[in-house]
């Protein structure tokens with residue numbers, strides 16, 4: 013039961029927003045109560061909005077009921093601005109429009125587009141969006157614009173404010189304005205004359221006040237996201253242009269951004285990087301001043317402590333370890349349209365630094381891998397501190413800017429301040445050309461004394477940055493709750509009064525993201541601090557950054573990886589305290605479905621996590637604990653009787669197929685969906701794409717070739733054939749065998765094949781002992797068959813290959829079929845590519861093994877048009893989970909069909925169960941890539 017007035021709001025919203033999009037359960041509200049900052053506020057109601065019209069109506073109702081509203085994009089904010097204890101509005105699937113103008117000079121984006129997605133679409137055109145936060149592969153346009161986020165290259169010239177071509181916004185009272193549309197502009201002037209006139213007047217009076225105007229211009233010579241974008245008042249006279257630019261950096265406190273058009277910027281293909289070492293920080297900073305006029309795209313300053321934290325990482329020069337205690341480094345990048353132009357730029361930079369004392373000779377690299385290693389180390393610095401922090405503490409990143417000519421002095425003073433306040437592990441690095449420094453330190457908020465220490469430190473930092481250097485307290489991360497108490501200190505009373513006026517004009521009731529940017533409570537930055545209790549060693553290092561979320565198939569259906577951790581942390585905290593057993597019980601009950609049941613255990617979260625956390629491992633461990641001794645016993649029996657068990661599965665598949673054949677797809681689906689519903693979801697789902705049973709039994713063949721391969725057809729490949737309606741499709745092992753023979757390999761099989769399994773089906777349920785039992789049996793059989801590893805060992809199913817690779821480590825070399833076909837088969841057969849388009853889906857294990865490129869290369873040799881969709885990561889089928897929790901598969905693949913071009917009627921992958929899920933959602937059959945290669949090489953014979 014929701015408290016008033018949220019019960020009424022819920023009722024009203026229910027008239028135009030479906031029930032599933034109004035989230036009220038305590039687990040998911042808690043999960044949405046965290047962003048990447050160290051604050052937590054739990055919303056009373058979470059609303060997933062799908063359209064502008066919904067946002068308009070929602071805002072109207074919130075205004076009537078006086079319920080505050082916060083908008084949320086990807087929730088990677090670091091200053092606590094994506095949180096609410098009232099109504100939190102999320103962006104559903106309806107906000108992903110991305111349109112590049114024909115001349116490529118502008119791009120129109122809805123707020124739910126991830127920045128990196130926009131850049132991947134622009135890259136082939138030699139363009140990108142201007143703002144470049146390090147979080148760009150997670151952060152969405154709504155948040156990037158509303159925070160005026162920026163990064164290593166964009167400086168002040170290419171942020172959202174300066175690359176804004178037009179914007180579409182919904183104001184607090186539901187009014188819509190599209191600054192790109194003359195009719196909308198006119199209508200706005202009629203509907204909101206007071207706001208328009210007041211903004212025009214505010215602009216006029218600010219420009220007329222010379223000292224205030226000069227102060228504003230002076231402040232924005234540096235990167236600055238403290239307070240509102242007051243530069244709009246001095247740079248524009250048209251009230252709607254002022255409005256558009258005030259929206260940038262307004263952190264959801266002035267209105268909702270429903271679409272934005274950016275001017276794109278050049279993205280040069282040729283790049284060179286250099287890590288330049290200095291014996292003294294002062295020398296590095298004076299080099300920065302010189303580089304200001306050199307053709308550099310990015311210059312990152314790294315202090316000695318930050319270098320120490322990464323000096324043992326791969327790709328780091330040895331000289332780093334011997335750098336003196338007050339040494340520093342600059343990581344420099346330069347870019348050009350051609351290789352020749354790049355050389356000219358490198359020479360210019362080298363000349364510029366000719367008289368500077370460097371600790372080692374200057375060396376630029378154009379090697380993409382070497383450069384990526386350097387930049388990845390830089391990008392990983394914040395998480396690196398997070399990963400090293402003691403459990404229970406939080407990692408804080410601050411974000412200040414100083415006049416670049418005083419960078420050395422300011423950095424040394426900052427180092428001193430950190431030491432004085434006992435933050436000995438702190439590191440400092442930043443975008444040197446802008447004087448923008450980040451300092452990262454760990455903080456315990458578990459005691460009043462520690463909170464007090466943090467408070468004193470913040471007071472001292474703010475005083476130093478503002479009073480001594482007239483710098484910015486937030487250069488790019490946004491004011492949020494964290495810096496709200498210091499906005500007046502930084503800007504002074506007249507500018508602060510302007511900000512209050514702006515807020516009152518846009519949001520007279522103060523309902524949009526209250527407490528953010530402007531906050532009358534001087535202690536607000538010390539309240540609502542997020543607890544980070546020990547929960548499980550598998551996830552204790554999580555910094556709740558949210559980088560894992562775009563990878564997760566259950567995100568938006570139930571919980572994301574970050575939210576699974578948030579939920580489990582709270583349960584652990586409650587259990588440790590023992591004071592609220594009822595709440596803990598309620599959360600656990602909800603966690604069972606949202607956290608445990610609907611995790612695909614795909615592990616893709618680990619591929620994006622800066623501290624290497626695989627949330628799926630926690631979930632598998634919890635599944636194991638939940639299973640209990642009886643389930644473990646049953647698993648043990650199943651593992652030891654695997655051949656009869658799979659025979660039983662074949663029987664079941666056969667029976668289902670028989671009935672399917674008799675009653676037809678419609679009746680079968682209707683009846684079984686009904687039965688599944690009646691069972692409360694306990695009966696597995698039936699799919700028309702379900703495999704028909706096969707039973708692969710290897711037939712010994714006389715030796716024909718000098719070379720051999722040990723081929724392990726997975727349980728799925730041995731027992732699951734093509735779906736009904738695809739008669740005549742051979743079972744996979746027969747096709748694979750013929751292909752390998754064609755490439756000149758005799759095919760061997762491990763002994764007792766019918767009972768062999770890699771253990772994956774057990775592992776995904778957390779039944780580790782049974783899983784390892786099967787892996788051990790299979791390892792022994794593979795060792796025998798391969799004569800101790802003399803012959804290559806190949807798996808046709810990628811998840812099984814991945815499991816066995818990890819299990820056998822370097823005791824035997826296991827290859828996935830992708831690797832074997834790419835490296836050993838393709839060079840030995842002649843391929844005739846087919847003209848038809850093919851869709852290719854790299855399953856999660858392929859992504860984790862790093863063989864996506866090889867899979868795509870194989871497909872490209874077989875078809876002139878290979879379609880790989882960025883929209884889909886994990887298919888969510890997850891072995892047998894797709895039968896028990898089909899909603900996960902449906903949700904994960906909800907964009908699949910729309911992303912496939914017309915005319916694409918066949919799909920390829922490397923896991924039979926994933927193919928069942930893909931086939932159902934794409935409405936055409938997916939099968940193993942081996943079928944495609946075998947077919948395209950059919951005329952060739954071996955070479």
Ligand SMILES: Cc1cc2nc3c(=O)[nH]c(=O)nc-3n(C[C@H](O)[C@H](O)[C@H](O)COP(=O)(O)OP(=O)(O)OC[C@H]3O[C@@H](n4cnc5c(N)ncnc54)[C@H](O)[C@@H]3O)c2cc1C
Pocket residue numbers: 047048082083084085086087088089090093094123144145146147150151152153154155156157158159160161162163164262263264265267268269270394395488489490525557558
């Ligand atoms: C590891 C790490 C590194 C980071 N590096 C950088 C960096 O280099 N530079 C940088 O600037 N930031 C950085 N950030 C901070 C953050 O990622 C960025 O500011 C990012 O742009 C926020 O985008 P988001 O989609 O996560 O927005 P959210 O956090 O969801 O929201 C940000 C703000 O925008 C508002 N908002 C969201 N959508 C809308 C909308 N449609 N209309 C109006 N208001 C809206 C929200 O209310 C909130 O106030 C980093 C964060 C992390 C965790």
Ligand code: SF4
Pocket residue numbers: 553554555556557558559560561573574577617620621622623624625627
């Ligand atoms: S699991 Fe990793 S990526 Fe996900 S929120 Fe935690 S630290 Fe970030």
Ligand code: SF4
Pocket residue numbers: 563564565566572573576610611612613614615616617618626627628629631886
């Ligand atoms: S293992 Fe897969 S489904 Fe589970 S949390 Fe990670 S990404 Fe999501």
